[in-house]
Amino acid sequence: MDKIEIKGLEVFAHHGVYEEEQRLGQKFVVSAVLSLDTTAAAQTDDLDKTVNYGAISRQITQILQRENHKLLERAAAVTAEEILLTNPLINGITIKIEKPWAPVGLPLETVAVETTRKWHTAYIALGSNLGEKKNYLDVAIEELKAVKGIEIESVSDWIETEPYGYLDQPNFLNGCACLRTWLEPFALLDVLQSIEAKAGRERKIHWGPRTLDLDLLFYDDQILGTKRLIVPHPEIEKRSFVLVPMAQIAPWLRHPVSKSTIKQLLEELNAEQ
Known part of the structure; x- marks a missing residue:
């Protein structure tokens, strides 16, 4: 199965357990790996035969900004499932959501949750x-x-x-x-x-x-x-x-x-x- 990757998409959203996170919001960094067959697109050079990664990036942003979730696990699952349901060419998706500003009170680069959904x-x-x-x-x-x-x-x-x-x-x-x-x-x-x-x-x-x-x-x-x-x-x-x-x-x-x-x-x- 072929893959299309989206790396380091920055989304400002309001996910988190703490009230301040839900109220003030913070930066999330999203990566996605889309599994699909790109043979037809490669043969025809036709965008309609593949997945528009710009459109998928915008859809991920809209999903994450549409409603707030306490857990990254929930945010990742909702995002992966909606992408899979609304894009028939995609056979599987792995979504990774990083939370670099996570309020843990310790020096760290990021925390992240990765979720996979496939047909x-x-x-x-x-x-x-x-x-x-x-x-x-x-x-x-x-x-x-x-x-x-x-x-x-x-x-x-x-x-x-x-x-x-x-x-x-x-x-x-x-x-x-x-x-x-x-x-x-x-x-x-x-x-x-x-x-x-x-x-x-x-x-x-x-x-x-x-x-x-x-x-x-x-x-x-x-x-x-x-x-x-x-x-x-x-x-x-x-x-x-x-x-x-x-x-x-x-x-x-x-x-x-x-x-x-x-x-x-x-x-x-x-x-x-």
Whole structure:
């Protein structure tokens, strides 16, 4: 990925914990590294094919002067996220905000906070087998759309499937969705579980009936193995109710462990049945 750098942008703003900082203001020094593909701009020499670093510098200044924050962490996050949301050519951004006049009462050159936000691709599975199943799935998609830092790229059809594991329960309605998100895996998991909770999800029986089930299947090509979260989701290759809708939206996605595509995994599963 190519990069555009902005270094040493001076912004007078009113961020800080102390009342005097919020009232009087002080100098902040901002640097930004923008990640994007500059191939089209290099080939055409067309400014519209890249990011205007002058415009980004002005936008950073406007964001930092628009409202006051106590913490540099907050100021950096707000700035990075707005830049990412409003500039579709930018795939990632690292913002560093320095505070050379920080009131610490000691001789120092500066203090700084550096924050990175970048777009990731995640795939989730959705399922329901209680109540208004389609409505639960539709509402879940709308809830995800409303979360800052999540964009819905594609959604499969909802398909009816038989129960898996625990069989004495109604049929499921299942589907998958592709998300674009700057949320890290555990933050995304928190969002999924909060949406489940709103739908009245209860975890009484393993693989049992539920109003709404949201599982994180893939997150870029990352491999995670913790007590709370395993990515890729275990046993994807055994679950037609995941592979069929995934094949609709991402047939050529490769499983980062087996290296097989979703299409290949589905064909192998069908051959076994």
